[in-house]
Amino acid sequence: MVFELILGGAVTIFITAYLVYALLHPERF
Incomplete structure (x- = not known):
């Protein structure tokens, strides 16, 4: 449970x- 969390x-x-x-580096996409 802890691992999944x-x-x-x-x-x-x-x-x-x-x-x-x-959003900060739109030129890369």
């Missing part, structure tokens, strides 16, 4: 960071 949190943070990076 940590994994879910890590994925959420990764997706959020990726979206922010895409």
Whole structure:
């Protein structure tokens, strides 16, 4: 249960960071 919670949190943070990076650097996409 704890592992799934940590994994879910890590994925959420990764997706959020990726979206922010895409918004800040639109020329790369």
